[in-house]
Amino acid sequence: MQLKALTRTISVAAFLGATALTTAAAAQEQKTITGGFDVGPGGFQGNFNPLAATGGFTWLNVYFEPLVNYNADLTAIDGALATEYSVNADKTEYTFKLAKETWHDGKPFTSKDVKFTVDLAKNGETGTVFAARLNAVSSVETPDERTAIIKLSRPDAGFLATLTKLMILPEHALAGTTPKELATSTWWATKPVGTGPFKFKQYVTDQYVELVADDDYRLGRPKVDRVINRYFKNTAAAVAALRAGEIQFTYVEPDDVAVFKDNKDFHVIEGQSFVVNYLGFNQQVPLWKDVRVRQAVMHAIDRQAIIDSLYGGAATAANCGYVAKQLVPEGLNPYQYDPAKAKALLAEAGWDKINGNKPVTWLTYYNTPQAANVMAAVQAMLAQVGINVVPRVVDTPTYNGIIYAGNPDFSQFPLVYAGLQNGPDPLGINIGLNAAQKPPAGANFLRIDMPELTKALDAALAETNPQQLDARYQDVCKAMNANLPWATMWVANRYGVASTKLKDFVWVPAPAGGPYSAHPEKWSIEK
Amino acid sequence: MLPYILRRLATGLLMLVALSMLVFILLRLAPGDPIDAYVNPNVAMSQAEMDALRTRLGLDQPLPIQYLAWLQAAATGDLGYSIQRNGVRVLPLVLERIGPTILLMAAGLAIAIVTGIAAGILSAVRRNSPTDIGFSVVAFIGISSPAFLTAILGLYLFSVVLHWAPSGGMLTPGAPFSVSDLLSHLILPACLLSIGHAALIMRYMRASLLEVLNQDYVRTARAKGVKEFWVIMKHAVRNALLPVVTLIGSTIGIAVGGAIFIESVFNWPGMGLLLINAVDTRDYPVIMGATLIIGACVIVVNLLTDIAYAAVDPRIQVA
Secondary structure, eight states: OOHHHHHHHHHHHHHHHHHHHHHHHHHHOOEEEEETTSTTTOOOTTTOOOTTOEEEEEEEEHOOSSSSSTTTTTSSSSEEEEEEEEEEESSSEEEEEEEOOOTTOOBBBOOOHHHHHHHHHHHHHOSOOOTTTTEEEEEEEETTTTTTEEEESSOTTTTTHHHHHBBBBHHHHHTTHHHHHHHHHHHHHOOOOSSSSEEEEEETTTTTEEEOOOOTTTTTOOOSEEEEOOOOHHHHHHHHHTTTSOOOOOEEOGGGGHHHHHHHHEEEEEEEEEEEEEEEEEETTTTOSSHHHHHHHHOOOOHHHHHHSSSSTOEEESSSOOOGGGOTTTOOHHHHHHHOHHHHHHHHTHHHHHHOOOEEEEEOOOOOOOOHHHHHHHHHHHTTTTTTEEEEOOOOOOHHHHHTOSSSOOGGGGEEEEEEEOSSSSSGGGHOOOOOOTTTTSSSTOOOOOOHHHHHHHHHHHHHOOHHHHHHHHHHHHHHHHHOEEEEEEEEEEEEEETTTTTSOOOOOOGGGBBOOOOGGGGGGGO | HHHOOOOOOOHHHHHHHHHHHHHHHHHHHSOOOHHHHHHHHTTTOOHHHHHHHHHTTTTSSSSHHHHHHHHHHHHHHHOOOOOOSOOBHHHHHHHHHHHHHHHHHHHHHHHHHHHHHEEEEEEEETSSSSSHHHHHHHHHHHHHHHHHHHHHIIIIIIIIOOOOOSSSOSSSSSSSOOOHHEEEEEEEHHHHHHHHHHHHHHOOOOOOHHHHHSSSHHHHHHHHTTHHIIIIIIIIHHHHHHHHHHHHHHHHHHHHHHHHHHHHTOOOOHHHHHHHHHHHHTTTHHHHHHHHHHHHHHHHHHHHHHHHHHHTTTTOOOO
16 A cells, blocks of 8 residues: 555656656747847847837837838848738839738737728828828728738838838727827837737836737748747846846947957947938038038048048948948039138138137037047047137937927037938938928928029939939939038947847848848757 | 825825926926937938827827826826837836845845844954955955946856846746756846945944944853853844844945836836836836836835834824
8 A cells, every 4th residue: 555655656756757857848848039129229128019100110020010011131122011012103002912821819900990080180180290200101902801002192212111110000909099090009008919020919118128029020920939039228238238148139339349340259240320421511500601611620620530430331322422332323422521722612601700719519329439439530620720619518309499499590500410210211311301301390400502402302202214224313412412401421330239049030221220121030049 | 093094195195296296397408308218310210200109109299288187197097108118007016126125125134234234243253364355454455345336247257257146127038937957047136236335234233343343241140151152142133233233224225226226137027117218218107107116116105104213202292
């Protein structure tokens, strides 16, 4: 009897032990990629509503999907939820053939969801940032479940680029919520339903977001079981976590790159920031009315010396708003460093009479040590030709508050040091340069009103022939180079660092985080 | 007693309203509004887009109306929604942060009290020995190092270089809850938080014990043949602790300030981190909500302290 009891005890113990081991093994097998996907200028921590998102697309794109998306080189727009699309001759009708896909809750994705999403995105009550961008959309038709036709009232060269940021939302889950309620709905952060390769599991406030693999994703089940997006207060904290081995990816500041460059455990990803840095001349201030003064500023600054010494060569000088080869025409004025010429131009323009001896406030929101060094160098170079600028560094909200004020005090920002996204949709700069975009209509806060430039931008906006588009952007570039609404400086590189354990991982330093086809379902991780 | 408590509570309520009004006015006097924090200057947004956001957030209304609307909602327990975190309510957001802050502060203070008192006793007993000098040097460094510096250095050394502790957060993301996981995340920030307080407590303990050790009753105890260990622990330390206890009481207030830095460096999800993030992003509803809840806590704690004093010492009149 005793022996029987003993045998039974041992059997039960062995069974329990085996179960525990199996469970432990199963837990260990869970493949997880953890990263700081919302760190840096492309991120938007705590944002879950793609209708109101001005950034953070790297992450949103892991569980939501747009109809079309940029490829990972950011050079072309391919299908995403739409397997193919066609455009009619006068570029006012876009027909999308939709992929066969189910929402994360198992309901089928149909053309009605596309119509529902576009209508929501046009409705200002939802807090959407798309209303103005989708102005040209007149209607969405759904002839069958797999076809959606978006009709425009006029051609819009930026329409497809806008659609890459418009994540398609489930009608069945959101139709019961009014557009106004949607803006503050907890749905986005608690139980969002998308079509992407990963499903939303949980958000631990300000700590992390956890997604789990969607087993029946149309492009194949993801190779890892979970993707976790950890939140960090700043890049330094994320870099510490990366070096401590707690995360496998984050954006890093250029200063941090050296730490990782020769380390075999990490892989540095380098790419264009698509943000052109410039000295912006406020056209409401008489100082900058004469183009010779603006030319003098260009000639006074040794851009290449700054790029070589302060950016370690990781930037490209810009002679207009673009640096991408196909957008920059031959024969631009390179504005070589020539302080003597700068002085002569200033004398010709009667600089003494315009400025007197008053220093010019140089406003910026760039507050990194590197930016401080760059500004000190530029300040010294300008001083050599007799332009006395005084940098004023403020935080971003203060900067925005000053430049976007309803009744702005122009003396607070006669000159700015700023940046503006110039890609992957090169028309991104239209809003800051077109005379029609002067506030309150748009974001042309420097009140730039240069007819040649506006004409070039308008022509690019209305261009419907994709083959002609680059030529139109080149015209914009030429007009910028000749008229100098900004003293364009450079486009700096941006960096991400990934653990070498990550395989088939795609990250691109895209403005606002993209989106682009990152194919998270293919990402994997080695033990 | 009851009328006194009710009167204090009523005064407290008025103080909270005054506090909320003050914070509201100060916030609006500061340049920039939440929309300005929302917009990335590198990605131009049109005025129409910004206006739509402003309307959605109710920021297009005149200030008194915004304040009254907030006050009316707050009276019913609705502190509104966070601007930066879409759809997240402020009240639960703030309430869930109180626990982690108390945990961090309590752990930090506990470590500070134990190490500070122990080091203080050792220093006093071995006065002018290398141990005493060593502890004193460490204490001076501890007192004079700002919290953010010790936090960053500690993070770098123990987390990045030595890999002894996680670099941030309260729990391993995505892992099931376990006490050991929580403790592994807590130990480093709590130790770093304790440094300054431990140093202060050590100096007080040392001074106080040295004073006591010269007292007649200590000498008497020694003369009676009591072992030195018991002379120190039983006779001297107990008396020397009194001023230290008073110091510890006043330290709690200072600990809140230190906790804000530590929470920020270690991404510890407490009130400090919440407030710093909210200020950074001009998240008015969260700033207002957090200030209100902290204010309410302070008022209640003060009231409880006064009542406790009165209960302990009948000479104190509360009526």
